Amino acid sequence: MDTQKLIIALILPLLVPCSSSSFTPIDNYLLSCGSQSNASLFNRIFIGDSTNQGSIFLSADKSISLTNQNPPPDFSTLYHSARVFTNRGSYKFSMRKNGTHLVRFHFSPFKAQGFDLKAANFSVLVGGNLVLRNFKPGKGTPLLKEFILKVESNSLEIVFRPEGDSGLGFVNAVEVFSAPDDLVIDYGTKLVGPSGVEEYKNLSSQVLETIHRINVGGVKLTPFNDTLWRIWIPDEEFLVIKDAAKPVVSTHTPNYQNGMATREIAPDNVYMTAQEMNRDHSILASRFNITWDFPVAPGGVRHLVRLHFCDIVSPALNVLYFDVYINGHSAYQDLDLSSLTFHELASPVYVDFVADSDRSGVIQISVGPSDLSGDMRMNAILNGAEIMQMVNVVDSHSHVVTRKKRLWILVGSIVGGIVLLFIIVAFLLTLQCRRKKKKKPRQRTVESVGWTPLRVFGGSSLSRMSEGTAFPSPGAYGYFGLRIPFTDIQLATNTFDRSLIIGSGGFGMVYKGVLKDNVKVAVKRGMPGSRQGLPEFQTEITILSKIRHRHLVSLVGYCEENSEMILVYEYVEKGPLKRHLYGSSRDEPLSWKQRLEICIGAARGLHYLHTGFAQGIIHRDIKSTNILLDENYVAKVADFGLSRSGPCINETHVSTGVKGSFGYLDPEYFRRQQLTDKSDVYSFGVVLFEVLCARPAVDPQLDREQVNLAEWALEWQKKGMLEHIIDPYLVGKIKQSSLKKFGEIAEKCLAEYGVDRPTMGHVLWNLEYTLQLHENEESEQEMEPELYDDANDVHGSVNVTTTIVPGNPSSNIRRESDSDNGYSDMSATQVFSQLITNEGR
Structure with missing residues (x-):
């Protein structure tokens, strides 16, 4: 594949000449901001806004021209100067033609004349639309922000407004130019979601921010190769x-005459390259999809997804049929490019979809073979992709909005006063009636709560649960019941201010908040009005209302008003364990002692779940993102939305559908759909290796043998060479005896069959022993006990800080009858192969 990419990179620029712009925009304004001379970028001339010709567009009483005295040598002259706004300032452009326009901003902060543009914080409005809110350009590398919007007036004003304490806004260059009439059209767009595919109307009225522009299968394209001066990566x-x-x-220029696209929709180079199914690779099944994950704004933000196609792989018409998926939902079935191009091969087409990002902040695009494809013709392609976020936000500072807001406040006050009067009268009448009736006793039990689906408005049986359920520790957080009023949650989160978002998960966005009694909380809000996640919502409340433990995240309360599903937890200061192990957000690396203490804390929490109740509780989603650390690095297990009660005394397992996360999923549970607490033990074993190696459980970017952490680390553990794959930060900082014992624990947790895995109490005891091995400098540690088996211990861990009592050796021998009880000979590797073909979950 590397050879193919090299060929593409070398020959494609020779096949397609650089575009001299065949499209001439009627409106075409290019400004070099803060400059007294013109600048050039990709053969386009930007007029200095401090020149006589450029200054007519500037409207700012207190703006400053700033010049970088020491610009990086490889930066264009366009980034050598900037226009700085210490107060609200703007540019105004006369529009000769109404319709779709492109607006681009260039940002490259630098220090000069006492100003540090890296500290800038400002908002940008285009035609009254707030396109950038509290924007911080950050680093000094050039940054381009592009917006597509419809202009319907004779002028366009672009406003820069400093925000916060910085009192500073800036821009290096501005582009405003009209786009072709067919760049964004109002028909043919498909809205894709869980409920299926439907028509999406009025697309051209949206303000779109370009997030990704992708040349699939090809090389990076610069504005030289694009008639609208775009960059494709x-x-x-x-x-x-x-x-x-x-x-x-392809070596042939696309046939635009019979296609739906033009060179302004996408340049030749995009339609002359593609990705197709790699059917020659031995590890892939006969039917599979090609999938791309594009990071975007999380939490259901709406996006335009434009996909570009050009059949450069088929030898004849009506051969290629394939399906398109967005976020796992079917977007286009049995797509036949021939039928869209007047039955001509190599004719460009594009299809527009509208989809919402998932809660983790991803738009996923997949193409795969259609059921109409024969085995010999099975294929799917994609040539290009564009993802644009819809950012229509009217400025709340505008005078019109302010006047309307004041009017509504006045009307609301009058109506509210009348309603309040009626409520008081009704309350007094109801109270008088109730005094005449004998009060009936209420049941106070959590287990007997009957759940019903959420109603569209008001509460459900869940709302009424707090009437008969006392909080396990009344008043610990200022609330004697589980239920918290929605108004209190709004106040705690500043009406769900996006700046307070601290994470997102399968249920919804998580906000940092402060309740009335100054208690910090984490507020997890489901998608308002949606029933998705209702079972997890109910499970979290049912489970967490029954338990209190130092190593389990505590539930403060919940809210179910106005079709909201909100869970409120104690705030855990330092966030997920994953953040402290690897990735760009990794803080100060954790020491080996800290990592062991974190693992011990998490093990204690899990041991309590498994043994602290008659049936026990199985978490089902143990992973590094669900282990949180407080300000003292004390571990707390979180996210009980997938939890289940364990088997009854006379049962060995719980039969249930497979739930969990890729890379952490117990292979035996996956094969047999029989859940036990040993499934949590397997997941915890993956976490142990994650802690040791400081890498994700699944990393598709690595070589095949390294993709799955559990498989890869077990190979090194069995070779006795675990020290070769540990976090580089830990090299030379772990005693060999401690590392050896830790590897043995993780290996036993990852045993193929649950019967061969230790209990969590067993794991906990040995982790504490591993910590003592690390801390003890004397040679007596050579007398290591076998892994302690505490199958009958339900009270907690053994205190190993004084005396170590060797336990009975645990059996690792597979039972003779296993083969007769439904165990397959499928290995963990085979199970993982199933998971990556999207058939496992």
Whole structure:
């Protein structure tokens, strides 16, 4: 594949000449901001806004021209100067033509004349639309922000407004130019979601911010190769499984006459390259999808997804049929490019979809073979992709909005006063009636709560649960019941201010908040009005209302008003364990002692779940993101939305559908759909290796043998060479005896069969022993006990800080009858192979 990419990179620029812009925009304003001379970028001349010709567009009483005295040598002269706004300032442009326009901003902060543009914080409005809110350009590398919007007046004003304490806004260059009439059209767009596919109307009225512009299967394209001066980047870093795709290239110029697209929709180079199914790769099944994950704004933010196609792989018409998926939902079935191009091969087309981002902040695009494809013709392609966020936000500072807001406040006050009067009268009448009736006793039990679906408005049986359920520790957080009023939660989160978002998960966005009694909380809000996540919502309340433990995240309360599903937890200061192990957000690396203490704390929490109740509780989603750390690095297990009660005394397992996270999923549970507490033990074993190696449980960007952490680390553990794959920060900082014992614990947790895995109490005891090995400098540690088996211990861990009592050796021998009880010979590797083909979950 590398050879193919090299060929594409070398020959494609020779096949397609650089575009001299065949499209001439009627409105075309290019400004070099803060400059007294013109600047050039990609053969386009930007007029200095401090020149006589450029100053007519500037409207700012207190703006400053700033020049970088020491610009980086490889930066364009366009980034050598900036227009700085210490107060609200703007540019105004006369529009000769109404319709769709492109607006671009160039940002490259620097220090000069006492100003540090890296500290800037400001908002930008275009035609009254707030397109950038509290924007911080950050680092000094050039940054381009592009917006597509419809202009319906004779002028366009662009406003820069400093925000916060910085009192500073800036811009290096501004582009405003009209777009072709057919760049954004109002018909043919498909809205894709859980409920299916439907028509989406009035697309052109949206303000769109370009997030990704991808040349699939090809190389980076600069504005030299695009009639609208756009940049297209390669797709390789977004491929979920790189081996699933194979790049292809055509030497023939696309046939635009019979296609739906033009060169302004996408340039020749995009339609002359593609990714197709790599059917030659031995590890992939006969039917599979090519999948790309594109990071975007999380939490259901709406996006336009434009996909570009050009059949450069088929030898004849009506051969290629494939399906398109967005976020796992079917977007286009049995797509036949021939039928869209007047039955001509190599004719460009594009299809527009509208979809919402998931809660983790991803738009996922997949293409795969259709059921109409024969085995010999099975294929799917994609040539290009554009993802644009819809950012229509009217400025709350505008005078019109302010006047309307004041009017509504006045009307609301009058109406509210009348309603309040009626409520008081009704309350007094109801109270008088109730005094005449004998009060009936209420049941106070959590287990007997009957759940019903959420109603569209008001509460459900869940809302009434607090009437008969006392909080396990009344008043610990200022609330004697579980239920918290929605108004209190709004106040705690500043009406769900996006700046307070601290994470997102499968249920919804998580906000930092402060309740009335100054208690910090984490507020997890489901999608308002949606029933998705209702079972997890109910499970979290049912489970967490029954338990209190130092190593389990505590539930403060919940809210179910106005179709909201909100859970309120104690705030855990330092966030997920994953953040402290790897990635760009990794803080100060954790010491080996800290990591062991964190693992011990998490093990204690899990041991309590498994043994602290008659049936026990199985978490089902143990992973590094669900282990949180407080200000003292004390571990707390979180997220009980997938939890289940364990088997009854006379049962060995719980039969249930497979739930969990890729890379952490117990292979035996996956095969047999029989859940036990040993499934949590397997997941915890993956976490142990994650803590040791400081890498994700699944990393598709690595070589095949390294993709799955559990498989890869077990190979090194069995070779006795675990020290070769540990976090580089830990090299030379772990005693060999401690590392050896830790590896043995993780290996036993990851045993193929649950019967061969230790209990969590067993794991806990040995982790504490591993910590003592690390801390003890004397040679007596050579007398290591076998892994302690505490199958009958339900009270907690053994205190190993004084005397170590060797336990009975645990059996690792597979039972003779296993083969007769439904165990397959499928290995963990085979199970993982199923998971990556999207058939496992």
